[in-house]
Amino acid sequence: MAFDNVVDTLTLEEIVPRVVDTVLRANTFATKMLSKTKRFDAATQDFPIKFQVGTAIKSFIGFDDLPTSFTDTRVLMKFNPRFVTANVALAGTDLVANNTMRKRLDLTKVEMISRAQDLADGIGTMLYGAGTGNNNKDFLGLQALVNDGSTVSTIGGLSRSTYPTLASTVTAAPALSLAVLRTLFNNISDATVVPNRCYTDYPTWALYEQLLQPQEKIFKEVNIVPNYKGYEGFSGLMFAGLEIVPDRKCTTGYLYMLNDNYLDFYGLDVELDAFEGARKVEVASKLFTGNSYNEVSNLGFYWTGFIKTNNQFAFNSFIVLGGNLITDNPRRHGVLTGVTGI
Numbered sequence: 001m002a003f004d005n006v007v008d009t010l011t012l013e014e015i016v017p018r019v020v021d022t023v024l025r026a027n028t029f030a031t032k033m034l035s036k037t038k039r040f041d042a043a044t045q046d047f048p049i050k051f052q053v054g055t056a057i058k059s060f061i062g063f064d065d066l067p068t069s070f071t072d073t074r075v076l077m078k079f080n081p082r083f084v085t086a087n088v089a090l091a092g093t094d095l096v097a098n099n100t101m102r103k104r105l106d107l108t109k110v111e112m113i114s115r116a117q118d119l120a121d122g123i124g125t126m127l128y129g130a131g132t133g134n135n136n137k138d139f140l141g142l143q144a145l146v147n148d149g150s151t152v153s154t155i156g157g158l159s160r161s162t163y164p165t166l167a168s169t170v171t172a173a174p175a176l177s178l179a180v181l182r183t184l185f186n187n188i189s190d191a192t193v194v195p196n197r198c199y200t201d202y203p204t205w206a207l208y209e210q211l212l213q214p215q216e217k218i219f220k221e222v223n224i225v226p227n228y229k230g231y232e233g234f235s236g237l238m239f240a241g242l243e244i245v246p247d248r249k250c251t252t253g254y255l256y257m258l259n260d261n262y263l264d265f266y267g268l269d270v271e272l273d274a275f276e277g278a279r280k281v282e283v284a285s286k287l288f289t290g291n292s293y294n295e296v297s298n299l300g301f302y303w304t305g306f307i308k309t310n311n312q313f314a315f316n317s318f319i320v321l322g323g324n325l326i327t328d329n330p331r332r333h334g335v336l337t338g339v340t341g342i
Contacts, residue, residue: 084138120296256334266323
């Protein structure tokens with residue numbers, strides 16, 4: 001009640017025709033991966049990898065015998081799709097009450113977009129995990145893909161101890177420094193095969209900003225750092241040509257250095273005849289403000305259509321995403337862990 005009864009009994013309230021989101025935070029890595037989804041074209045996505053050098057190499061002259069032995073150097077990494085969902089439940093009485101002349105926002109549309117954004121938010125958390133949640137039904141995350149075998153021993157069905165080239169570089173780094181970053185960069189790089197993006201939490205991102213000298217902030221980095229803000233600090237930071245991106249979903253004290261040429265989300269189409277009315281769901285909407293989802297494209301979500309309940313005047317439905325986060329070259333990724341200072 002804004003005023004007393006004298007005013008309230010004679011004056012209608014006005015609802016602003018948008019929803020202000022005060023809950024969802026930055027979800028940078030997940031929206032980046034889902035925005036460039038590749039197709040899962042089979043029940044498993046298989047990647048042939050070379051894991052060792054053939055041994056039949058020999059110098060010779062004249063009539064020397066040439067090598068004839070054969071070394072098997074390849075093996076298949078195999079990844080299975082996984083599925084996540086968020087339901088959209090609506091009471092029939094609510095729908096009827098909303099569908100009046102005084103309606104300012106459509107209940108079905110708002111709830112659909114809200115739940116799609118909730119799903120994206122939950123997936124963002126999964127994609128930094130190890131894929132072990134809900135009895136190993138969660139999507140694989142960076143803790144599984146960027147691992148040296150100490151906590152996640154297998155990747156793509158292969159043991160990292162048997163195939164050591166499948167191990168990523170994991171470095172405990174309580175004190176962040178340019179030397180530590182350069183060492184990680186060098187460990188996962190060869191010639192032009194280099195990482196191209198870093199993801200970290202906001203406190204670690206702020207620590208890296210402190211490493212840059214004032215003259216680097218003002219003179220050297222102006223032309224290559226996106227959205228430079230002068231003396232107020234940076235909205236984008238770079239190291240060795242890599243953009244360092246803050247993400248609310250990133251594990252505290254972690255900085256992932258990734259080569260996304262070897263990292264993709266592979267998705268499945270969930271449009272089935274069994275789901276009458278199934279269609280893709282857009283996450284971005286001008287009906288919502290206060291979050292970053294208006295800046296993303298379609299994330300590959302599918303809506304099943306409403307399913308009527310047997311004994312209620314209500315409707316349920318599901319937004320579904322099928323696929324998995326996959327790397328076919330784990331050694332090209334690295335991570336700093338336990339960062340607390342500089």
